[in-house]
Amino acid sequence: MAFPDLLDRLGDWTQEVRGRLQSNFNLAPYTWFRVGGPAQLLFNPADEADLAFFLKNLPSDIPVLVIGLGSNLLVREGGVEGVVIRLSGKAFSSVEVDDDLKVTVGAAMPDMRFATQMAKQGIGGFAFYKGIPGGIGGALRMNAGAHGAETKDNLIAARAVDRQGVIHDLTPDDLQHAYRHCGAPADYIFTQATYQGVAGDPEALKAEMDDVSTYREENQPTKERTGGSTFKNPDGLSAWKLVDEAGLRGFMLGGAQVSPKHTNFLINTGEATAEDIERLGETIRGKVRERTGLALHWEIKRVGKHRDGVSIPEFMDGA
Ligand SMILES: Cc1cc2nc3c(=O)[nH]c(=O)nc-3n(C[C@H](O)[C@H](O)[C@H](O)COP(=O)(O)OP(=O)(O)OC[C@H]3O[C@@H](n4cnc5c(N)ncnc54)[C@H](O)[C@@H]3O)c2cc1C
Numbered sequence: 001m002a003f004p005d006l007l008d009r010l011g012d013w014t015q016e017v018r019g020r021l022q023s024n025f026n027l028a029p030y031t032w033f034r035v036g037g038p039a040q041l042l043f044n045p046a047d048e049a050d051l052a053f054f055l056k057n058l059p060s061d062i063p064v065l066v067i068g069l070g071s072n073l074l075v076r077e078g079g080v081e082g083v084v085i086r087l088s089g090k091a092f093s094s095v096e097v098d099d100d101l102k103v104t105v106g107a108a109m110p111d112m113r114f115a116t117q118m119a120k121q122g123i124g125g126f127a128f129y130k131g132i133p134g135g136i137g138g139a140l141r142m143n144a145g146a147h148g149a150e151t152k153d154n155l156i157a158a159r160a161v162d163r164q165g166v167i168h169d170l171t172p173d174d175l176q177h178a179y180r181h182c183g184a185p186a187d188y189i190f191t192q193a194t195y196q197g198v199a200g201d202p203e204a205l206k207a208e209m210d211d212v213s214t215y216r217e218e219n220q221p222t223k224e225r226t227g228g229s230t231f232k233n234p235d236g237l238s239a240w241k242l243v244d245e246a247g248l249r250g251f252m253l254g255g256a257q258v259s260p261k262h263t264n265f266l267i268n269t270g271e272a273t274a275e276d277i278e279r280l281g282e283t284i285r286g287k288v289r290e291r292t293g294l295a296l297h298w299e300i301k302r303v304g305k306h307r308d309g310v311s312i313p314e315f316m317d318g319a
Contacts, residue, residue: 036075056165
């Protein structure tokens with residue numbers, strides 16, 4: 001599956017772009033599931049100004065999708081039309097700490113590395129990130145959280161570039177974070193976050209992070225090809241319990257499996273396609289709804305299009 005080369009259409013202004021542009025770039029290795037099709041055009045901006053320049057010049061009818069570390073992402077086999085933007089490199093991974101322990105970190109910084117770095121510097125408030133294998137940009141968009149803490153808790157500011165290339169300085173109110181939700185406009189590409197850190201003892205912070213890692217290893221399939229929590233927890237309930245009670249622990253569809261270890265995680269056992277994974281998700285939704293009347297909502301972001309002729313109905317084999 002290949003898209004027409006978008007660079008042929010864009011014209012000379014792309015010569016001034018300092019970042020990297022690659023046509024028909026296979027996205028599967030950029031996702032934890034390791035499945036899916038290509039991006040019509042992948043853009044790795046050199047820095048925030050380069051990102052803004054690109055977006056300002058990109059014709060408005062061309063869709064744009066930003067991805068992070070692909071840990072909550074399912075890319076469909078038909079690929080992603082338009083431009084996929086992935087922030088990477090030093091310009092988006094820097095960390096600056098001021099005298100009041102306000103920490104500004106680039107959106108491409110992996111959460112886990114950030115937590116480790118902060119602990120070493122004796123700055124607390126980030127141990128929960130030790131269990132979340134995404135980047136700061138994804139954490140802002142998903143309001144990633146665990147172990148009773150969420151991204152929004154000590155966030156004091158963020159920056160984003162919109163589809164027109166305008167840079168926005170944002171307050172927590174602008175972001176309207178809620179459980180696995182961010183209310184900032186969908187086209188905003190986060191470039192950095194600023195958090196209020198608190199002074200802590202490096203040894204104690206390390207111990208806190210070790211507890212997080214141990215809990216993860218014992219309770220989640222952290223070494224598998226997965227997309228993290230598949231469904232959001234319905235109010236007052238646990239998605240994993242609903243899946244388990246529907247008798248789906250270990251259930252397989254093609255190469256995709258409901259994790260025997262944690263039933264809200266789906267696994268690519270080796271040869272799964274994105275279609276297998278999505279069909280398995282919809283089968284779960286169908287069976288849970290049939291049993292309980294509840295509609296689970298996907299937490300994993302499914303992006304791109306199906307292969308020609310493929311369609312996956314919602315709530316498969318359900319009520
Ligand atoms: C083993 C495992 C365990 C996990 N445990 C947890 C957990 O405990 N808690 C939790 O909350 N999540 C968990 N997750 C899910 C995932 O790690 C988080 O949702 C994470 O924040 C996603 O970040 P990412 O960089 O991987 O984003 P992606 O998966 O690449 O993208 C997710 C969404 O964020 C958007 N996005 C990414 N970068 C940006 C940006 N710069 N600007 C704007 N939007 C952006 C994308 O468009 C997409 O909509 C887990 C995942 C795995 C695989």
